[in-house]
Amino acid sequence: MKRGLVGFGGVRGVALDLGSARARVWSSERGLVLDAPTARRGRRLVSRGTVADVAGVVALVGAAVEDGRRDRLSAVVTTPVLSDDSHRADVRTVLAELGVGSVVMIDSVKAAAFGAGADVAGPLLVVDLGAQLTEVALVVGGAVVAARRTALGLDDVRTVFPIVEVVGEAVLELLHGDCGAQVVDALDRGVLLTGGGALRPELTYKLGHRLGAPVAPAPAPHTAAVRGAATALQATHRHPTGS
Structure with missing residues (x-):
């Protein structure tokens, strides 16, 4: 399993990219721990870049988010550019259901640029x-x-x-x-x-x-966004007052 960016600077957290085709989760301690389709039994859990099934997304990514001490975990989540408040609220609900304590959202295009090293x-x-x-x-x-x-x-x-x-x-x-x-x-x-x-x-x-x-x-363009979110996760811990 790919392990780039693992264990950087003592950061404990996860980066999530919830795409219409696939969901990806990157753990600061274990690397890429989930890369799975967001369609289940012919129904999309994420549709047009928005969460269509909160419970389904929680079930999909829950096993990839570390058990125990979740309230101490930070999460950086990509969101499509120009996302509305409703989508952001659904994303926060997903992370709240997982018990994650701190959430930062980042535009997916910006995350992808970071992940590409641009x-x-x-x-x-x-x-x-x-x-x-x-x-x-x-x-x-x-x-x-x-x-x-x-x-x-x-x-x-x-x-x-x-x-x-x-x-x-x-x-x-x-x-x-x-x-x-x-x-x-x-x-x-x-x-x-x-x-x-x-x-x-x-x-x-x-x-x-x-x-x-x-x-x-970009290099490995399909995973650039989650890699960039992991980079942003590191940055939020270095500079916690500026997300």
Whole structure:
């Protein structure tokens, strides 16, 4: 089992990435302890990036979260960009049911950039291609300053062309927004591709052609978000007053 980031700095906690296709849990002491489908008996526990079945998610990830002393555990959980209060409340309910004491939420695109080891100081465009969501975000100084999210993913299409068009339209909207100059700089720098869709070479090629910019998949793009959440977990313990 993969064990990168295990036992860093005495931190005790878990990082969670609850995707529409798979749930991943990373333990600070044991590494990646869960990488499982979020569909059970034909029903999704997580749908369009939101928790559809709180009890089902609790049952799925519960065994991966350490038994005992859970009230002392910290958790960093990824959430799709532009998530609403209802989804965040459901995530907190899941962690409360598991008895986890402290919860920090992080945009999945930001977590994926961290997990990819990208330089997030300057303008960076991150495109996250999921099973049921496509997210496009401009990250500057480690923060998401502008984003678009579409309820369309690779499970919904037969070819990659609809996804390419969705991303192209999202980038165009960002170009016409208040952060247009930074988007131009980010395009010159190159687009970071994350999520399961980044494993498909034809998407990388066609997105590069559509955007007229370099496009590169993150290393192990399907697990970049949970790795980034683990990095954020470490950061919250180093600097507990700034999540």
